[in-house]
Amino acid sequence: MSESPDRIALLPLRSDVVFPQTVVPLVISRPNGIRLVDDVLVSERMVGLASQLNPEVDDPGIADLYPTVCIGSVLKMLKFPDGSTRIVCQGQSRARLLRVVQTEPYLIGEIETLEEELDEGVEVDALVHHVNRLFQRLVDQSQQIPEELQVAAMNTHEPGRLADLLASSLPFSIEERQTLLGEVNVRSRLERLGQYLARQLAIVELSTKIQEQVGSELSKAQRDHFLRQQIKAIQEELGEPESENPEVAELWERLKAAGPPTEVLKEAERELERLGGMHPSSAEYSIVRTYLDWLAILPWAKCSRDRLDLRRARKVLDEDHYDLEKIKERILEYLAVRKLKKDMKGPILCLAGPPGTGKTSLGKSIARALGREFVRVSLGGVHDEAEIRGHRRTYVAAMPGRIIHGLRKAGTNNPVFMLDEVDKLGADFRGDPSAALLEVLDPEQNSTFRDHYLDVDFDLSRVMFIATANMLESIPSPLLDRMEVLQLPGYSEEEKVLIAQKYIIPKQLDAHGLTVSDLEITELGLKRIIADYTREAGLRNLEREIAAVCRKAARRRAEGRRGTVTVGPAQLAELLGPSRFYRELADRTGIPGVATGLAWTPTGGEILFIEATGMPGKGQLTLTGLLGDSMRESAQAAMSYLKSHARVLDLDASRFNKTDVHIHVPAGAVPKDGPSAGVAIASALISLFRDLPIKEALAMTGEVTLTGRVLPVGGVREKVLAARRAGIRTLLIPRHNEKDLVELPADVKADLSFKIVDTLDDVVPRLFEGRGSRERTKPGPIKPRSRRVMADKKPTAVSRPVPPKSEMSRGGSKPRRPPNP
Structure with a gap:
């Protein structure tokens, strides 16, 4: 630091202005400022305190500093763990900053000391008196001025010292303080200080007045309420009619025109009385008013007239959708019954099928055929029960649920209401939306549906609810039980x-x-x-x-x-572009150990290849392909059946204990589960141990038991269509699924040959037809089935192998059909 008297180290201040003869604490966080303080403390402790024009500038120059600075001395310094330094400075004199002569490691400026100009006389005394009077009024109006400042101002008799004390302590802006710091003449400084004090006093008085007005308005609202209650009591004593609020009267007329039930009208009348006793500025007023608006706008008695012309309805349905005969017949049946019985309740239908089969668009066609309004609500991803039932009015921003919102949108109480993607509802800590739908989709209960927001009953029995779903398994059983399921199968x-x-x-x-x-x-x-x-x-x-x-x-x-x-x-x-899919059936068949199965997915049917291979080992069974427990059990059951019936199946029994078998289902990244691949797994194993490829263009489905029986499965139509798309020509179908073939399109049945099987004994001969397989050796005499057993079975086109004596103990009873997987 230079020893020249006109040069001094400059400490830039972001938001402070220091005046002479005042002591102020300062926080220093910039490295160059901390370096400056360290150097000053080992010398004469004098520093130039300069305020910044823009507090956001980190490295200010002379253009970023006010021209008037305060020369001060550093009295004390404290260092804190956060790296900042705090000092206590006392202002000494004013100075004008001429230029900056050094910027590193900190600013050093050339200054010119300013001498204070003091005018003696009555005018200065009058200004001091005026400033003291304004300051005292400011103290009376504001509760934030400390008592120490009041005492210091009373004991300060020098005009210039008083002006600097008030300028540094009162809440003036930096520009105003810097103006007072740069005013050398005491009389001019007092005049400007008086102007600032008068403006500050006006601000404080206006703020106090506003607070008083707000308080008086609140008390006025309370007083108006009491007076209104007194007027009401006086009118009741005199028998005079009460003067109504025009807004309340208009709401009452709208409510009566909506035609709600008597109980709803009573509740609305009670809320209207509450509304009449409230001030419009009250927070409760808008809540009650919104509630009454909802009651007045709902279609309590408004319904659309059904078009009961069955021919027209059939024409409309045929125009919009091809086939779907079952669903069209169900709609026509509803219209026929509706024509005979006017007060019948609306049905609850569930359209289930793969994506893209026209479920949502079918709802619009049904509404057009009936002549009703159509409302669609998507339930996919809904987790909150309040989305269905609404929020209670005690919550902020409460509103009715989606059912009431849909009825308001429709404008009638009997629309076609579509609940789209009902199988994708979720549940979390906010409740289970599917549980809230139990009341909505129950014809015996939805006549008294109660939304949490309305808190009154609304009759939903006239609404025709149509739900859509891709998978029925994910719908809770109590909810599924309330709906009439109509399947939309895939298209051929x-x-x-x-x-x-x-x-x-x-x-x-x-x-x-x-x-x-x-x-x-x-x-x-x-x-x-x-x-x-x-x-x-x-x-x-x-x-x-x-x-x-x-x-x-x-x-x-x-x-x-x-x-x-x-x-x-x-x-x-x-x-x-190039083809995205190819028929891989020809590439996979013709190899021993490969069988073609059929699978059902939410997007339709698919063919599924079962691959089995053997290697020298100890008879271990390995399963891969991301298989579920059901498919693993099917593979184990099929393997056990082969071991126990090796002679009947013309297999070398000695190979089982010397061969490790690996069963793999390709597309290993896709999880697979279900029992319907049991027959295909058993067929792949038989083909492997016979070393004969399975007949080309042959696929199969069915669940296999440990005793070799083939049990029925679900999704037959989707599986058959998938097999036809893949080029399959022959299908092995369980006996109990024969009835599912009736609903297949005629062209599909004409392209495919269906073989009905009861047991694996029926399956084996059909696996190798046309393959030139050798005649099966008969290791021992096999007794034929009894006539009673054969009489219980329906004859098939191909004769079946005669089972061994060990199987005749099961008799001829047919297995019970399990639940549809």
Whole structure:
């Protein structure tokens, strides 16, 4: 630091202004400021305290500092663990900053000391008196001025010292304080201080006045309430009618026009009385008013008139959807009964099926056929019970649930109300929404549905509820029991072609601004899109691929090229790219130990390959492919059956103890479970140990027991359609699933050959038909079944092998059908 008297170290201050003859504490956190204090303490302890124009600047220069600074001395320094330093400074004199002569390691400036100009006379005494009077009034109005400041001001008789004391202690801005610091003339300083004090006093008086007004308004509201109650009591004594609030009268008229039940009208009247006794500025007023608005707007008595023309309804349903005969018949039956019995309750239907089969759009068609309003509520991902039943009015921002919201949107009390994705409801600490739906979807209970917000009964018995789901297994059984389930199976290839030609292509042409003269997709092209570019039970991906073709045609049209674009199989590779799916059946069959099974998934049916291979070992069984417990048990049961019936199955029994068997189901990253692969696993093992490949284009399904019986399974239609898509020609079906074949389309049944099986004895001969298998050796005499047993069985097209004597003890009783897996 320079020893020149006109040079001094500068300490920039972000938000402080130091005045002469005042002691102030300062916090220093910048490294160069801490370095400055350390150097000052070992010398003359003098420092220039300069305020910054902008507190956000970290490295200020002379352009960032006010020109007037205060020369002060450092009295004390304390260092804290957080790295900051705190000092106590006392101002000594004013000075003008001329320039900065050094910036490292800290600022050193050249200054000019300013001498105070003091005018003696009556005018200065009058200014001191004026400042003291304003300060005293400020003390009287504000409770935040410390008593120490009042005592110090009373004991300060020097005009300049008094001005600096008040300027440094009162809540003035930095600009105002810096102006007072730069005022050398005491008289001018007192005049400006008086102006600032007067303005501060006006602010404090206005703030006090506002607080008093708010308090008086609250007391006025209370007084108005008491007076209103007194007027009401006086009117009752005199027998005069009470003067009503116009808003209350208007609400009452709306409530009566809505036609709610008597109990609801009584509750509304009670709330209206409460509303009449409240001040409009009250917080409770808006809550009660909103509640009454909900009561007045709900369709208590408003309903749409059903169109009971069955022919028209059938026409509307056929226009919007192809096939789905069961569902269309169910809607027509409802209309017929409704025509005969006007007060029948609305049905609770559940449309279950794979994605893209038209469940949601079918709800709109049903509403159009009935002539009713349509409301759709998506329940996917809903976790809060209040979403269904609403919140109680005690909560902030409470509102009714989705059921009441939907009725308000419909405007009638008998809409077609679709609860979409009901199988994807969740549950957490806020409650279980599916439990709240138990009352909504029960025709015996929903006539008195009570929303938590309304807290009155609303009749839902006229509403036609339609739920949609992809999987019934995830729906709680009490909720599923309340609904009539209608299955929407997947579509066959022929059905997809017809739907695409009749519905999807015209819709996409219109959506892309095209006409039939711009684009033509041939039937062969559609079949190739369905087979090679989509693999689904529904139609969403098919519609997406057709939309992609339409976009290509729209671009061609927009570029000015005219003419009809004809899309056949040869053009698909150019428009949609290479085929995404291929028929892998030919690649997998023809190998011993490989069988083709059938699986059901939420998106439709799939074929499932079971691969078995053997290696020298000790008879261990290994299962891979991310299999569930059911499939593991099926594999173990099939293996045990083969070991116990090796002679009957023409297998070398000695190989079992010397061969380790590995069963694998490809696509190992996909979890697989279910009992329906039991027959396929057993067939793969028989093929492995016979060293004969299974007949080509043959698939099978069914659950196998330890005694070799084939039990029924579920999802037969989806599995059959998947087999047909994959090129399967022969299917082995359990006997008890024969009835499920009746509902298959005629073209599907014509393309496939179904073989009905009861036991694995029925399965084995059909595995190797046409393979040139050797005649089965008969190790011992096998007694035929008794006539009583054979009479209980339905004859099949192919004769079955005669079981050994050990199996005749089971008799001819048929196994009971287990629950549909």
